[in-house]
Amino acid sequence: MLKINLAISDKYPAVQYFLCNYIRQELGCNIIPEFSLNEEHALRHTNQKPVDAIITDLSYCSDGDQLYGVSKIRAIKQRFPTAKIILYLEYNNSSILKKTLNYGVDAIVSKYDAVSEIKKALCEVFVKKHSIAWLSKNIKAIIESDIEKSSRLTAKEWEIIQLYSMGLSLSSIAKKQNRAVSTIATQKYNAMKKLNVNNNSELIQYACINNII
Known part of the structure; x- marks a missing residue:
């Protein structure tokens, strides 16, 4: 009791x-x-x-x-x-x-x-x-x-998530890393899929909550 x-x-x-x-x-x-x-x-x-x-x-x-x-x-x-x-x-x-x-x-x-x-x-x-x-x-x-999924991200994917969540556009990230915009977009998409987030708003929320930015 x-x-x-x-x-x-x-x-x-x-x-x-x-x-x-x-x-x-x-x-x-x-x-x-x-x-x-x-x-x-x-x-x-x-x-x-x-x-x-x-x-x-x-x-x-x-x-x-x-x-x-x-x-x-x-x-x-x-x-x-x-x-x-x-x-x-x-x-x-x-x-x-x-x-x-x-x-x-x-x-x-x-x-x-x-x-x-x-x-x-x-x-x-x-x-x-x-x-x-x-x-x-x-x-x-x-x-x-969620911890298991986040551990699957590559270093490049983590970097793209961080930069994008800080407000940089895909073209700005591509220019900063001297890579094609299509490559950056693909890696961002793959990272979102691994993290099970459905849109950019959820991605930024994830970054804030997990102290990525």
Whole structure:
């Protein structure tokens, strides 16, 4: 049994309802209904019950007011500075996952994992008290796969990705390296394919998150 005050927030009401009941039955946690029913109120008001942990996704929108991604994590950490944050995500983009790790979450679980991974995440965070974020099986596999893919890039491909992400055009890179534009374009395409990024915007985002530029 894990006697903690737990808040659960998910954009899908059915997921939220299921998690509340599952965790209450499996771990005996005290679920805070006020947070679950009205996240906006919980984030913006201070007269709430103490919160030990929050299971949340990365999106919330109410009457035009949005809390999304990193902004939502910041809002939670500001309002509940001592609460553990367990992200429950449906994304499989490694760049997004790496960025969330940089903002001090305590665990990340994929919605493609078995629901028992949520139970395990809470136990790992509160019982074993890891110094770094605990990752579920699917999340760990995604990140490890990304590391493997990035290691396949040649030195030239890395250089082109870096220069392009810094704002240089393909023709400028070709001139700088005294090579044909078609060669540079081919190597850029090959690098993007290896990194599993679909367009230039995702490529630049990847470069920023991974400190390539």
